[in-house]
Amino acid sequence: MAPGIDILVNCAGGVGATAFIEAVKKATRYWWEFTELVENLGGEIELLESVCGSMEVQVINAGANSRVPGEDIVLQLKNAATLLKKAKDQEMKAKASSDCCNGAFPNLICRCIVGRKTEKMTNKMKELKDYLQQKLDFAHRSSLRAMSLPQDFIFFDSIEKARDEIITALKDDTKLKIGLFGMGGCGKSSMLKIVHKEAQDRELFEKIAFVEVSDPPNILDIQQAIASWIDLNFETEMDKHARAARLSMTLEKDKSYLIILDNVWRMLKFDEIGIPSRKNCKVLLSTRHKDKCTLMDCQKVIPVPHLTKDEAWELFQQRAGAITEEVKNQAEEVIVDYCRGLPVAIRAVASTLKGKRDYAMMEALTQLKHHTLWDANSEEEYNPYKCLKFSFEELKIEKEKSLYLLCALFPNDAELTLETLIRFAFGLGIFQDVDSYQSARRTIPTVIDKFKDSCLLLQEKGQHVKLHDMFRAVALSEANEKTRVLTEPSQNLKDLDGKQYFKETTRLYYHGTFDFPHRLNSPELEILYMSNDNGYLSKFPATLFEEITKLKVLAIKDTSGFTRPALLFPQSFERLEELRTLCLNGWRIDNMSCFEKLKMLHSMELSSCEVKELPEATLKKLKLLEVSCCIIGANPYEVLARCSQLKELYFVKNSVPNMVPNDQNVATFIQQLASYQVLQRKQSKV
The missing domain is CATH 1.10.10 (Arc Repressor Mutant, subunit A)
Structure with a gap:
């Protein structure tokens, strides 16, 4: 008996007319809804292919992080591939059966058979799709892509020639490290961004990382930046050696990689970062000094050219706007003799002159010629710095x-x-007429x-x-020792104990080992920003803060990221009666009772800290509070619910391991937030 007849015979085999009619209805539904069944199959094919694609990306990313997917996932992906092949064959058969009997009349039995198989295939695919969706850990994030250049960026001939030379070197298998050098402000960073986008658009490499290197370089930051670009997650690797090993394992895989390192001030040891010397992994770096390229074994060294006279004038006109003939000669002289073809200097001068009347523009250009500045490394650097100081003094x-x-x-x-x-x-009160956030x-x-x-x-x-580092040099020179930035390992604060070094300093940034003198001899200090990345306990000398009673802003940060060292406050901390803004990041703080003595404190930030409880007495006088990514021992919701004077509250991604926030805790907290009449900004995720 033919299969199609079997359907109707089985239907007729029912014990009653009603059952027979229902069976016939069910069978004929495949014929009546045939077109819809075929469309449903096509839709499920697309959905399953999409889920499988996302799952395969997740498997690839897991492999990049040296993680092996479960056997069930591998098996189900194979099943999905087999099922998709069968489904597509079934879809073709279904479409072919649409015109059976030469299209004169759709064959009832043929459509019933194909329709039933099509529906069964659709249901199988839906079940497998639902299973795989549950196994997706997260939505796939698109890989980072190069940022677009500003719309008004001009591709001068000199820029295009240098770009083409770099692209040629990147295609050369014998050139694993390529160095770009030129003085500050000549356009090295812009050139690297151009090359980044060009290499990405041409698909020269499967993965490209773009990293801005600090001075002094922070290896952990460089490793994390590279990882972000190549979709690598450091899960258990916390110190730089473990991360270097994991990074090297990833970059040694079959994919092609380009690592772009912008603004390298000092020699980098690539093996310490985890960048292998292999044909599939190239390095492109920029620096101010040619010898740095040689020290880092660059096989190709390319200078970044200054703009020609005509290119410099075109850039100046674009930024400054219309220039009359009366001003043109003097402006051209300044652009050629002082800006030296450096885009950063040309843009600065042009932006400063933009919108001025002719007489004001002429006067400004005359002043620029007679500017004096501190000693530069060379006459070549001297004049561009004059241009930048000129722009700064227009403030x-x-x-x-x-x-x-x-x-x-x-x-x-x-x-x-x-x-x-x-x-x-x-916090500093820079704008005295601004009395609220x-x-x-x-x-x-x-x-x-x-x-x-x-x-x-x-x-x-x-x-x-x-x-820009050139503008920063100008600003620090203008600050005349009132702003100091100490980042060198040799610049230990303890070595300055008892000296007059900080007597006039009002702003101090210090990054390094927290080895402090007995007291900071800085009676005028208004802001102190201290950071380290060694993850060690920090205990301040008892008298450290005695001489800095004018302090208004204090930030103390540990950026190691792999531990929360204890932070112990000395007794002299209570003398900071003018302190308004306090920022603490990355610490374990067991005792915050000393905060109650800070009478003028109105803003506090606790980020990535571990605390026993929130200091309610302190919080009740704040205008702004941020608590983010913290581990909190006691119930924070009850404390926050009583801080009705807050005008800005940010409570995000915190953990309270000793309690489970029940509905009442959260409801009370949210209800109280809604009732705060003075609250102007809030962000909460409980």
């Missing part, structure tokens, strides 16, 4: 200069968040935008900005 409002000098407090190439600048500037969030971003429009600050990704 006529003292509080704007003060905010700009605050940007210079951080190390070379540091990416500054707008939020950090707002909190620090408000709400007002600060209007005023300070407006001034930051002015800096960016004048090319005094560089816009980075998101809400980040950066100070």
